[in-house]
Amino acid sequence: MNQRILAAFWLLVSPILWGADSQWVLGQSTLSYHVSHPLHESVGVSHQARGKGVCHAGQCDFLIAAPVKSFDSGDSNRDLHMLQVTRGAQFPLVTVRVAVSETEITSATIHCDLEIQFAGQTARYKQVPFQREVHGNEVRIAGTIPATLSDFKIDPPSLLTVPIKNDIPVRVDMTWHPQ
Amino acid sequence: MIGNNVCGWLGRVRRLVVVCLCATLAPFLAAQTAATGTLTGKVVDASGAAVASARMTAVSTDAGQTQTATSGADGVYRLTLPPGNYRLKFEASGFVTVEIPSATVVASETSVLDGKLDAVAQSSQQPAAKSPEKPAEPSLNDLGFPADQTAGNAAEQMRLDKRSHMLKIHQRLGLITAGALVATLVLSNGAAGRNSTASGRELHAAVGGVTAGLYITTASFAIFAPKIAGTKTRGPIRVHKALAFIHGPGMILTPILGALAYEQRSSGEKVHGIASAHGAVGTVTAIAYGAAMLSVVFKF
Numbered sequence: 001m002n003q004r005i006l007a008a009f010w011l012l013v014s015p016i017l018w019g020a021d022s023q024w025v026l027g028q029s030t031l032s033y034h035v036s037h038p039l040h041e042s043v044g045v046s047h048q049a050r051g052k053g054v055c056h057a058g059q060c061d062f063l064i065a066a067p068v069k070s071f072d073s074g075d076s077n078r079d080l081h082m083l084q085v086t087r088g089a090q091f092p093l094v095t096v097r098v099a100v101s102e103t104e105i106t107s108a109t110i111h112c113d114l115e116i117q118f119a120g121q122t123a124r125y126k127q128v129p130f131q132r133e134v135h136g137n138e139v140r141i142a143g144t145i146p147a148t149l150s151d152f153k154i155d156p157p158s159l160l161t162v163p164i165k166n167d168i169p170v171r172v173d174m175t176w177h178p179q
Numbered sequence: 180m181i182g183n184n185v186c187g188w189l190g191r192v193r194r195l196v197v198v199c200l201c202a203t204l205a206p207f208l209a210a211q212t213a214a215t216g217t218l219t220g221k222v223v224d225a226s227g228a229a230v231a232s233a234r235m236t237a238v239s240t241d242a243g244q245t246q247t248a249t250s251g252a253d254g255v256y257r258l259t260l261p262p263g264n265y266r267l268k269f270e271a272s273g274f275v276t277v278e279i280p281s282a283t284v285v286a287s288e289t290s291v292l293d294g295k296l297d298a299v300a301q302s303s304q305q306p307a308a309k310s311p312e313k314p315a316e317p318s319l320n321d322l323g324f325p326a327d328q329t330a331g332n333a334a335e336q337m338r339l340d341k342r343s344h345m346l347k348i349h350q351r352l353g354l355i356t357a358g359a360l361v362a363t364l365v366l367s368n369g370a371a372g373r374n375s376t377a378s379g380r381e382l383h384a385a386v387g388g389v390t391a392g393l394y395i396t397t398a399s400f401a402i403f404a405p406k407i408a409g410t411k412t413r414g415p416i417r418v419h420k421a422l423a424f425i426h427g428p429g430m431i432l433t434p435i436l437g438a439l440a441y442e443q444r445s446s447g448e449k450v451h452g453i454a455s456a457h458g459a460v461g462t463v464t465a466i467a468y469g470a471a472m473l474s475v476v477f478k479f
Contacts, residue, residue, distance in 0.1 A: 039476050040476070051317075051322065052317035052322060053317065054316060054317055061316045061317060063317035063319070063321070063322070065319060065322055067324070073414075074413065076410055076412050076414060077412075077414065077415075077419075080339065080343075080407055081343055084339035084340060084342065085343070087336060089333075089336035089338075090283040090285065090331045090336040091282075091283075091331060092328055092329060093324070093329055095319065120290060120291060120292055121291070121293070122293060122295065159476065161354070
């Protein structure tokens with residue numbers, strides 16, 4: 001009898017503990033990289049990212065991807081140089097895989113482990129903080145990935161023989177909604 | 180006598196132009212013709228440790244040919260392949276097989292692609308049996324990108340590489356040309372006005388000739404850089420290109436007017452007629468050139 005009660009209790013509680021399966025789709029998004037040079041700074045922005053998330057047994061896996069050539073800095077020459085140094089024609093997508101626990105995902109600040117594939121390289125970032133806001137059934141996630149050129153073995157391009165800085169922080173602002 | 184002087188001066192300019200043309204054509208003549216590229220990388224497990232004896236298969240999506248390689252004790256594999264697009268597969272005993280839908284091999288280049296393998300579940304040793312009820316992790320196929328946005332394009336990458344290489348030379352030569360241009364302007368003090376001397380005019384003409392030659396070479400690297408289809412010119416580069424319509428003709432006109440002025444001064448005449456515009460045209464050309472440089476340096 002006790003075993004039956006225990007089993008019934010477990011059936012009731014487990015979805016609450018682990019969360020039911022859920023899937024998420026990326027709606028609007030703004031990804032922007034920031035490049036610094038002693039003479040000027042520039043920002044490349046893409047709104048063409050697509051993403052999907054799957055939560056199961058307390059674990060959520062997200063995949064976000066954006067075409068490298070969709071990043072627009074307002075200067076076609078600079079964008080073509082960016083495409084060249086990042087080997088964007090050879091590796092046309094930048095993909096980000098995110099693994100986060102379902103309990104973490106309900107916090108106001110989410111700490112995610114990221115795996116980014118870009119320019120034919122894979123870089124991993126641990127515990128990157130993102131801010132989370134809920135608006136109705138949509139969830140807005142915003143944060144900055146502390147990426148560097150050397151993470152992806154990219155030689156810093158130079159202007160007038162002066163190379164750009166190694167840091168290229170990527171600002172992320174995404175709105176997710178359940179599928 | 181005057182005719183001989185002018186002919187000699189023009190001869191020197193002609194020789195300079197020939198040297199500059201040779202310098203301009205050299206990169207095209209030295210184009211690489213290697214027929215294969217290299218794909219290499221390291222196969223690691225989830226902890227980052229090297230996976231030895233992993234099998235890496237590359238299937239050409241263009242020709243359908245298959246080549247395989249096996250990772251060494253350090254996890255490193257290496258494949259020499261004809262240029263093109265490939266579908267790749269990493270396999271190792273005890274690990275989930277990983278497939279990469281598209282990777283591009285470029286002729287005479289080494290592409291690095293690392294493989295990360297996750298161990299299969301201990302209970303079954305079957306990748307599919309990780310968790311039958313678990314929804315599949317999101318994949319690129321779920322995102323619905325069109326095929327042309329996900330497949331690598333080796334030819335396009337080569338065009339981009341060549342374009343950047345030529346524009347890098349354009350940029351460096353442009354700096355050198357700017358230095359020569361400033362020197363020509365400074366030396367103009369000894370070629371005109373009260374301080375004018377024959378040697379001053381000779382020196383100004385010689386440095387001016389070098390400047391014109393450098394300018395032609397610099398411009399050639401931009402003019403002959405490959406164009407990338409579907410790219411609309413936007414931003415400060417438009418100003419940079421527009422200014423070329425001022426300093427380009429200026430760089431052709433200035434030496435011609437300079438030769439006329441040189442001839443008139445050398446014959447004891449005062450510079451007159453169209454030749455008297457040499458200084459003004461040269462100054463406008465130099466200003467337009469400087470502005471073109473600044474247009475790509477400073478954001479506005």
